[in-house]
Amino acid sequence: MNSSKRFGINEVNGLSHEEFVKCFGNVVEHCALAASAVYSSRPFKNFEDVRNRFENFVRNLNQEGKIGVILLHPDLAGKMLKTGQLTAESRREQAIGGFDSLTQEEHEKMAKWNGLYKNKFRFPFIQCVRENKKEVILRNLEIRYGNSIEVEIxxxxxxxxxxGALRLKDLIVDVKAGL
Amino acid sequence: MNSSKRFGINEVNGLSHEEFVKCFGNVVEHCALAASAVYSSRPFKNFEDVRNRFENFVRNLNQEGKIGVILLHPDLAGKMLKTGQLTAESRREQAIGGFDSLTQEEHEKMAKWNGLYKNKFRFPFIQCVRENKKEVILRNLEIRYGNSIEVEIxxxxxxxxxxGALRLKDLIVDVKAGL
Structure with missing residues (x-):
């Protein structure tokens, strides 16, 4: 997702299914199905319309489907970041959040709490790293570890x-917001 | 999906999420999310249990999600077969059904009715080609073209x-059925 090349809504509406899934297939990490389902509701009115449809797709999944979405996400500052296996979007986001340059101490803390969290819930901890500083995220991870599984889902x-909304903003011009 | 290497149910239950999605990510064409959601319900009792969970995932999607699944399928004897862009599973199935060696007349008929069907419904015609002869499928395509969109979804x-059930049989030993 390259911020220098963004679609206008008419261009989005002109994409074939194949093109749409190629461009928007990772708005929800590794969920081509989300993009394919959203495509079926075109034409879209504007950025907000596309955003809402992605949100609706995810919210309308049953509990198993929601856990399926969560499980397709990588750990923050985890093995896949180290081994270069992240999607382009995740790599970029983790870099913006500073998770590719943690101190040794931060890295150990992250690994410890990611492990505890995954042992408890059997799915990874997800937080939007573009909106928060890494210190806040580390603290949130510790706090959220105390929650119930229903709350964490x-x-x-x-x-x-x-x-997903931020990834969409990298792809579609948001006329209303002047972005 | 190679029929010579099939998992026992204990092996399936021992797979990591990454391995499971890699092996079962195309049980529903291009739907890694289906495999990821099904994984969250492990351990599985047997083949039937896995099969049922894939079925439940698909049936529990809302209308938009179901159309999303349908749209991720290729045309029968379509462009992607010609250009070698099919998934391994679809290529194999279309070959078993004889769709890679249609006569000129059959090919023209298929192209015509695929086109009419897609123009009407805005999604492709899907039929399990391993269970039916190509003549039957061609006839079904013509008949189903007359249906409503709700029936066709x-x-x-x-x-x-x-x-998906046949793809699963290529992957997991079905002890109960003696297969």
Whole structure:
């Protein structure tokens, strides 16, 4: 997702299904199905319309589907960042959040709490790193570890939707917001 | 999906999320999310249990999600078969069904009716080609063209589930059925 090449809404409406899934298939990490489902509702009125449809797709999944979405996300500052296996979007976001240059101490803390969190919930901790400083995110990880699984499914899904909205802003001109 | 290497259910239950999505990510064509959602319900009792969970995932999608699944399928004997862009599973199935060696007349008929069907419904015609002869499928395409969109969404989804069950049989030993 390259911020220098953004679509106007008419261009989005002119894309074939194949092109749309290629461009928007990672608005929700690794979920081509989200893009394919959203495509079926075209033509879109504006940026907000596309954003809402991605949100609706994710929110309308049943509990198993929501956990499926969450499980397709990588750990923050995890193994896949180290081994270069992240999607382009995740790599960029983790770099913006400073997660590719943690101190040794921060890295150990992150690894410890990511591990505890995953042991408890059996899915990864997700937080939109473009909106928060890494110190805040580390603190949130510790706090959220104390929540119930129901709360964490919904909290992760809210973060997935925030991440998706920012990825969409990299792809579509938001006329209303003047962006 | 190679029929010579099939998992026992214990092996399936031992797979990591990454391995599971890699192996089962195309049980529903291009739907990594289906595999990821199904993974969250492990451990599985047997083949039937896995099959049912894939079916439930697809059936529990809302209308937009179901159309999203349908849109991720290729045309039968379409452009992607010619240009070698099909997934390994679709290529194999279309070959078993004889769709890679249609006569000129059959090919023209298929192209004509695929086009009419897609113009009417705005999604492709799906039928499990391993269960039917190509002559039957061509006739079905003509008949189903007369249906309503609601009927065709459900008919396509039923076919997606049949195709997925056969793909699963290529991957998991079905002890109960002695296969």
């Amino acid at each position: 919904e909290t992760n899904i809210n973060e997935v939707i925030k991440i | 459900e008919t396509n989804i039923n076919e997606v589930i049949k195709i």
